[in-house]
Amino acid sequence: MLLAQITDPHVKAGRRLAYGFVDTAGLLEAAVDHVNALRPAIDATLVTGDLTDTGGPDEFAALRPILDRLAMPWYVVPGNHDRRDTFLAAFADRLYLAGCRDFVQYAVDDHPLRLVGLDTTVDGQPHGFLGRDRLDWLDACLAAAPDRPTLIFMHHPPFETGIRHMDVQNLRNGADLFDVLARHPQVRHVACGHVHRPSETVIRGIGVSIAPNSAHAVTLDLDPAGPSSFTLDPPLVRLFRYGTDGLVVSHVSAVGAFDGPHPFFAADGSLVD
Numbered sequence: 001m002l003l004a005q006i007t008d009p010h011v012k013a014g015r016r017l018a019y020g021f022v023d024t025a026g027l028l029e030a031a032v033d034h035v036n037a038l039r040p041a042i043d044a045t046l047v048t049g050d051l052t053d054t055g056g057p058d059e060f061a062a063l064r065p066i067l068d069r070l071a072m073p074w075y076v077v078p079g080n081h082d083r084r085d086t087f088l089a090a091f092a093d094r095l096y097l098a099g100c101r102d103f104v105q106y107a108v109d110d111h112p113l114r115l116v117g118l119d120t121t122v123d124g125q126p127h128g129f130l131g132r133d134r135l136d137w138l139d140a141c142l143a144a145a146p147d148r149p150t151l152i153f154m155h156h157p158p159f160e161t162g163i164r165h166m167d168v169q170n171l172r173n174g175a176d177l178f179d180v181l182a183r184h185p186q187v188r189h190v191a192c193g194h195v196h197r198p199s200e201t202v203i204r205g206i207g208v209s210i211a212p213n214s215a216h217a218v219t220l221d222l223d224p225a226g227p228s229s230f231t232l233d234p235p236l237v238r239l240f241r242y243g244t245d246g247l248v249v250s251h252v253s254a255v256g257a258f259d260g261p262h263p264f265f266a267a268d269g270s271l272v273d
Contacts, residue, residue: 001112003240004035004042004253005153007193007211008050010081011066013058022232024053024215027255028066031214031237034255036071042239044111045070048193048211049079049121049155051087060090077117078104079155079194080126080169084119103134107141113188113242114145118154126169128156128194135180142184150187151240151248157192157210161199165228166218170194178204189240189248198236198252209250212236 006028010018015025035042047067052059067074075096078087084104091097096106103119118138120128130138142150158174160167171177181187182204190208196218199210217233219226235255242248266272 055083128171211238
């Protein structure tokens with residue numbers, strides 16, 4: 001099974017440029033086209049929050065036609081820039097969201113790897129938090145399918161990256177989340193967004209990753225006194241391969257046209273000099 005992850009597109013109303021010059025809608029379109037063109041074909045795409053810049057219905061109206069271009073099933077969770085009410089209204093036709101009310105959490109059982117989306121958002125706040133109700137939901141959800149290998153996806157990461165201005169707005173109670181996950185060994189990976197650049201770690205034996213951004217990236221500045229800033233790094237999407245060995249393996253794929261591929265070996269089998 002192959003998964004793609006797109007995160008934090010921050011689409012604005014009327015496809016307006018973010019920060020005066022970042023074409024977030026156009027860059028999201030390029031990421032969607034890239035994912036659609038990958039071979040072997042991607043089985044499903046995860047979109048992990050901050051779909052819009054301020055959460056208004058006009059922003060979701062600009063976003064939705066772009067996501068509808070995805071050629072495979074796609075699954076969304078909100079980020080801190082989204083509003084839960086307009087999010088649910090914009091995706092009211094998505095059957096996997098039909099049972100969501102107070103928070104946007106659900107399981108998808110249609111693939112070899114079970115997909116569980118979590119809602120880490122806190123109304124009006126940039127940081128994330130999973131209250132007892134959401135953690136209890138997750139515990140029951142995982143207990144219902146103990147033999148199904150599972151990938152969790154959500155917006156806020158449960159670890160510090162070293163980028164201070166982002167770390168202060170991560171998931172505040174990551175330890176509580178992993179207390180739940182520790183009871184469910186079928187969880188193979190936790191995929192996050194929010195930080196606008198790729199980062200990976202292992203927590204209590206479970207791989208955890210942050211997807212790169214296909215638009216503007218948070219500057220890689222590990223100075224604790226570093227300012228909050230962004231750079232226009234090459235756009236990337238994250239890919240996951242779930243193989244017959246039961247492992248979830250992560251890659252990043254650059255969006256755009258690049259020279260190649262070029263062979264290492266000539267037709268006679270010799271290494272190209």
